[in-house]
Amino acid sequence: MKKHLRVNKALIGQKWVHNLVMTIENGRVTGLTDVNTGDDSAKPQHSYTSLTVDMHIQGTVIPGYIDTQVNGGGGIMFNQTPSFHRLRVMADAHRQFGTTTLFPTLITDQIDVIERAADAIAEAISDEHPSIAGVHFEGPHLSVEKKGVHPPRFIRKLSDRELDTYTRTDLGQVVLTVAPENVPTSVIGELVASGVVVALGHSNATYRQVERAIEAGATGFTHLFNAMSPLTSREPGMVGAALLNKCLCGLIVDHQHVHPKTVELAYKIKGPHELMLVTDAMAHVGTTQQTIPFFDRNISRQGNKLTTEDGTLAGSCLDMHSALMHCVNDIQIPLADASAMASTTPAAFTKIRDRVGDIAIGKVANFLVLDDNNALNAVWQYGQQVSGITIPNNN
Incomplete structure (x- = not known):
């Protein structure tokens, strides 16, 4: 019609x-x-x-907004019994805040959970769910030193069984976050050749290690500044490599993960076509629940901040429209640029700009x-x- x-x-x-x-x-x-x-x-x-x-x-x-890092929403975490039903709940929770396309994100977990998550995504893609364009596997091939809230007992090298899952052809677009010190450049090249978008994050890598991963085909960075080796006077680290290269960088603009002035600096260096807004949202988005179980711990909301019992920052309760409003109102980024960071740039990063963005x-x-x-x-x-x-x- x-x-x-x-x-x-x-x-x-x-x-x-x-x-x-x-x-x-x-x-x-x-x-x-x-x-x-x-x-x-x-x-x-x-x-x-x-x-x-x-x-x-x-x-x-x-x-419409495109969020490439959505761990949960509507009271549900994707890791907890991954299924198509849970994906629908998550998508509905985020759609009310303007996210019309998303990449459900599975954090570090056991191989059977990864495979069940892949099956749920495949069902969503086959069913042509309007919001789900693929999947983001954030781990488990990360750095223990920069694990954040990822369970260290599950962090490991990449196996053939996992490689077979990441390169399935029924998952839409696959995004995989790895620590380059934990994944050989030859494997990064193999993943990229199979169509996987490789991002770098949760890493304590040196600048040179990051450069080699980029040369192998990595094209992005997961939540810039957070859980990555910092920029220092004698070692640029992953932050320095992210700012110097043309790769695209996710950014959590909730004023908890990154100081507004640091966001402003990144925007002045990278511009709206190399920065993309992400939420790193946990189950709290779209619900009034304050505390939600997470593996063997709990994640609790305190205002606009999520933490574990020991005070560790644990994802966010951010939605995409709030992220855009923070950019426009607090950092004085023009609406057109903030919109690009929330739609056009993530569409380009995930290679779906022919359809959306x-x-x-x-x-x-x-x-x-x-x-x-x-x-x-x-x-x-x-x-x-x-x-x-x-x-x-x-x-």
Whole structure:
């Protein structure tokens, strides 16, 4: 079914366009018509006067968010009995905050849990779940020294059995976080050749070790600044390598993991097309639960911070829209750039930009409607409004 939406203001190709009609058919954008000129970037062209507008979207329209690091949501952790049902709960919890595409993230665990998680993802991909584009395995091939809350008893070298799981062809796009000192460059090259996106993180590697991993095909860094060897005067470490290279870096902008001024510095060095917002969200997002079990410990919420009993920072209760608002309001990053960090850049990193990440002809109609204060008013996914209020056309 075709529908025409009149939009007051939209971010199209990193530029603000005012007063246009967006045509949607079968869940994808098929036309973007300038109301003032009648110019349409779709073919065949249509004049605005020939269009019957079905709805008037008053507000600012930006692409739906893409979160590449989602450990849990809606009271559920992916590691706990991974299943398609749990994935649906997690996706629903994050969608209300503007995340229309996500990569469920399995942290360090036993091989049978990894395989069951892969089966759940394969079911979601086969079922064409609208939010799930793949999976992120964060570990278990990490550094014990930079483990964070990852259980050290499960951290290990990469086996053939695990390699077979990561390179399955029914998982959508696979992202794998490794510590380069724990995975040979030959294995990184093999993973990349099989289509896996390799990110570096939870690592105490030297600058040279990181450089060799990048030369082997690693293209990103997992939660920049957190759980990685720091930049010092005599050893640039993983942080120095991340800032110097063209690789893409995830960033948790919750004001708990990274100081706002450190975010500002990273933004000035890397720019919006090499930084991507991630939540590293735990089960707390989308629920009022304060304490949730995590392996043999508990993770508790204290305000906007999650910690274990000993005070160790344990993921976040951050949602993507809050991350964007922190960037815009507290760090003074322009909305267009913050939007790119939440959509276009993660789409490029995960190699799904041919489908999502922008409002463009041929791409899935995933977009958000913000009010004048950038509060989230409505979420659209595959051309359908799934939350919020949008004003019907009264012309």
